[in-house]
Amino acid sequence: MDEVTSVAKLETGIPGFDLIAEGGIPKGRTTLVTGTAGSAKTVFAAQFLAEGIRRFNQAGVFVTFEETPDDIRKNMISFGWPIAMWESERKWAFVDASPQPGEEEVKAGTYDLGAFLARLEHAIRRVGAERLAMDSLSAIFQRFRETNLIRHELFRIASGLRQMGMTAVLTGERIAEYGEIARYGVEEFVSDNVIVLRHVLEDEKRRRTMEILKFRGTTHQKGEFPFTITPVGGIIGIPLSAIELKQRSSNVRITSGIGEIDEMCGGGFFRDSVLLVSGATGTGKTLMVTQFVAGGVSENERCLLFAFEESREQLFRNANGWGFDFAEMERDGRIKVVCEYPEVRTLEDHLIEMKRIIEEFEPTRVAVDSLSALERVSTLKSFREFVIGITSFMKHQEIAGLFTSTTPNLLGGSSVTEAHISTITDSIILLRYVETYGEIRRGVAILKMRGSRHDKVIREFTIDSNGMHVGRAFRDVVGILSGQTTALPTTDLERMNKMFAADEQL
Secondary structure, eight states: OOHHHHSOEEOOOOTTHHHHTTSSEETTSEEEEEESTTSSHHHHHHHHHHHHHHHHOOOEEEEESSSOHHHHHHHHGGGTOOHHHHHHTTSEEEEEOOOOTTOOOBOTTOOOTHHHHHHHHHHHHHHTOSEEEEEOHHHHHHHBOOHHHHHHHHHHHHHHHHHTTOEEEEEEEOSSSSSOSSTTSOHHHHOSEEEEEEEEEETTEEEEEEEEEEETTSOOOOSEEEEEEETTTEEEEOOGGGOOSOOOOOOOEEOOSOHHHHHHTTSSEETTOEEEEEEOTTSSHHHHHHHHHHHHHHTTOOEEEEESSSOHHHHHHHHHHTTOOHHHHHHTTSEEEEEOOGGGSOHHHHHHHHHHHHHHHOOSEEEEEOHHHHHTTSOHHHHHHHHHHHHHHHHHTTOEEEEEEEOSBTTBOOOHHHHHHTTTOSEEEEEEEEEETTEEEEEEEEEEETTSOOOOSOEEEEEETTEEEEEEEOOSEEOTTTTOOEEOOHHHHHHHHHHTHHHHHO
C-alpha cells in the first residue's frame, strides 16, 4: 500500500486548520507546535483537546511543564471550554509537572523521566484518552540542562505514546519568527510532524499565520495561512486555498437603485455580482451605497451595510436628506447597519465577524463602505486575503455586493485598494470630479462589467435631495479618468463629434 494513503489522520476540530492539514494531523503520532512567545501555542494545544471532547467525544490529557493546572483552567474558560466540568466527567485530565516553589534545578545525570512517564500512563488509562497535549518541551530544557539526556528521555516518552496509540501535540518555543525551528534544536527531531505558528510585526501591524512544516508520510498544504483568535471559540484558520471557483452565475438583473446607472450597465447589476465604486471623497460613493440599499428594499430584499468611516447617526441623517428612511427600514427588519472603526480589531477578525453577521442576517445585498478604511489596519497581503475571502464568501452565498474605495487625490487616480480588488470584482464604477471652465462638475463611468454590454461614455451626474441623477456624456473634456482634465478647443470638439457620430446612434 502507498505510504501516503496508509497514514490515517485525526481531525483536530480547529476551524480552518483541518483544511490546511488535508484532514487533520497524523493519527497515533507526535506533532510539534512551535512558535515565539504569544504565538498561541498553548491555545492550540488546549483547543486540540477541547474540540476532541466537544466534537468527537474523545478524552484528553494535558501535561503542563510551565503553568499550573489552575492557571490553564482560568485562562481557557474565556474561550468557553469548561475544563473543570470535563475533569469531573473524566474527559480531561491534568498531569502537573510545573515547577514547584523552592524546587532546584536538576543536576546533570541525575534525572530520569521514568516516574513522569508512569504518571502519564496512569492519567491516560484513567480517562481513556485518545489525545494528549504537552506544554511545553522548552520548559524541560530550562529546568534540566543536560541536552543529550533530555533528548533521550523525550524519545522514550514519544515511543511510549506511540505504543499506546496516542495522538499527541507537543509545544516548543523558538527565538525568532523565521530561523531555527525550535530553541534547543532537538524538539523537532523528537516529533514526527512540525507546525509553526507566527505572530509577525510588519509595518507596525501584527499578523498571525500557521504553517505545516512537515507531516511525515502524508500530505498537507504548503505555505503560511492566516489565522485569528476569537474570544469565543479560540483559533480560527483562514485558508484561502480552500476557496473553490464553483459558484453559480446568475443572469438575473437587479437594480442599483439609480435608473440611469441601470441603463448604463445594460439593465442593472447581476444578482451575484460584486461591484467596486471608486472615487475621491465627496464624489457620491456613500450616496450610491444608500441608493443600492434602498433599491434592494424596494424589491423586498434584505440588505446589510457595513460602515467603517461614518457613524449610524451620520448615515441615517444623510439617507434622510436624500429621502430614504433607514430607521424605518431597520425597524421593519429590511436592513441592518453595522458601524465600526477599522482599528477596533484585526482584518482577520473583521472577516470572521462579517461572515458571522451575514450568515445570521441572511441578506441578499451587502454593501461595504469603505474598503480604503480597512486598508489602514492591515498589511497589503492581509488586505488582499481579506478581499478574496469576503468576495468569494458572498459569491458562494449568491449575494450582490457593493464596495467603495477612496482614491488618494481629489481628481482621481488609482489607489492601492483598487490594485488589490480590481481583478476580483465583476464591475467597476468610477466617480470623478471634472473641472471645466472654472466649474467643478461630477462624472461617472462604467469601467468594467463582466458578461454584459455597458455604456462606454463618461456621463455627468448631479446630486440633490432626491439622490443621484445621471445626465449627458462629457464631450468637451478629455483626461477625466487620469485626473488631468483638459477642455477641448472648438475645432477639436467638432472633429471628435464626427469621429464618434456613429457611436451616438448605437
